Structures are given as structure tokens and as C-alpha cells.
Amino acid sequence: MFSKACEYGIKATIYIAVKSMHQERVSLKEIAEEVNSPVAFTAKILQSLAKSGIIDSHKGPTGGFQIEESRIDIIKLHDIVHAIDGDDIFNGCGLGLKQCDARQPCPVHHKFVVIRDNLKIMLQNTSLYELASGLDIGLTHLKR
Template identity: 45%
Template structure:
């Protein structure tokens, strides 16, 4: 559904949130292991997310990644839009360039409700919302 880049970005931000909830920071190697991601790939993703303000980083021996209050309150929909664009929320299920209420593809009306539900679910869930479920082992970020 999402690009690999977007999947890793979502997993990394949620993982960083869980691992730094007590005010610490976490390094790239630990993030890569924690979400089962290639280290180089997640480093590039986090560099991009840091530049765009979705995650914060500090250099030095006690450095690493963490999320500030603003980042913790970002919706998953914002991250998806940043990484993959908004086509998943607005595009045609069949990839047609012109698909609308007045010129629908064969699955337009059914897919529209799926699209809207997906957007609503991602918009209503913030990056910081998952720590308790992860800590209780009710949800997982790694195989």
C-alpha cells in the first residue's frame, strides 16, 4: 500500500517514540535493528525526516534521534503525504488520470469510501499514540 520508504519512516518514527519516551535518544544502528531495516536506507530516510522537522537529532557521544512535542503530535497521514504524496488519498484505484464523481472509473464509488476511511484512520492516529500498545506487546514493529 505504501512505498518501502514510507513504511520504514512510519516504523522508525513510532520506534523512536517508544525508545525515547523517557527523554533519551537512539542511534541509527539501534533503530535499524529495532525495525528490521537496512541501516543505510533508514539513515537516509531519517536524514530527510530530520531536515523536514518530523524527527529531531543531536550529534555527539550522547546524540541520536528523538521526537519533540510537535513531532509526537503529527498524524500518520502527514508522514504518508510527506513520503508518498497524497495520491493514496485522492487518486484513482485503477490509476486513471481522470476519475471523478462525474467521470468515475468502474470502482470509483467503492474505492472512494476506502480512501476516505484510510485517510481518517491515519489522520486520527498520531506518532506518539502507540507507545503503550508496543510496551504491552499488543503491537509490534518487527517480524
């Protein structure tokens, strides 16, 4: 459903959020360990998330990644997915047609918009805060 990059990006962002809620910066190395993702590849993804303004990065000793605490419940899952995978997943045709809409639909168009709207709404309504909270209190997991 999501690309590998997006999966890593979501997990990393959630982990950064948890640490940020405890006023801690966290290093790439630690993130990759806790999220079980390849270090260098994760670096690329975090780089792009930083450019998108979703996370904040700092170089040097005591550097690392963090998210401004007040923004954690403003950032939605949708923002992360959109930053990494773009909006093809939300707007593209289910059968890959260039043009496909209600007037000139592909055979699965009407069935698909329902599913995809559900997905979109879910992503837009899911805050980074609730994902991070669940992880923080041990209700959910990022490894295994």
C-alpha cells in the first residue's frame, strides 16, 4: 500500500514525536535502531521530511531530529504520507488510466473512490499525537 520509504518515514516520525514529547532530540542512529530500518536509507527519508518542514534537524554534537511539541497534534498521518509518496495514492486511477473521473470512469472507478476516500479521511483524521501516545504508553510497537 505504502512504499518502503513511506513505512520507514512514518515509523521514524512517530518515534521522533515520542522523544519530542519528552523534550529530547534523537539521532539518526537511534531512530534506525528503534524503528528497525536501514540507517543510510532512513537518513535520506528524514532529510526529505526535514525539507518538507515536518521534522526539524540539527547538525553537530547534541544534534539530531525533533518535532516542535505544539505541532505534534497538528501534523496528520496524511502529511507524512503526502511528503514521501506524493498524492498519486489519493488521486490516481485504480487501473492506471491517465484520465479517469466520474464522467469517463474506468470499470472500477466508482468502487475505488469509496475506498480511497475512506483512506484519505482516515489519514487526515489521524494525528501524529495519537500515534505517538499509543507508542509512548506501550500500547503499540514499532519493531518485530
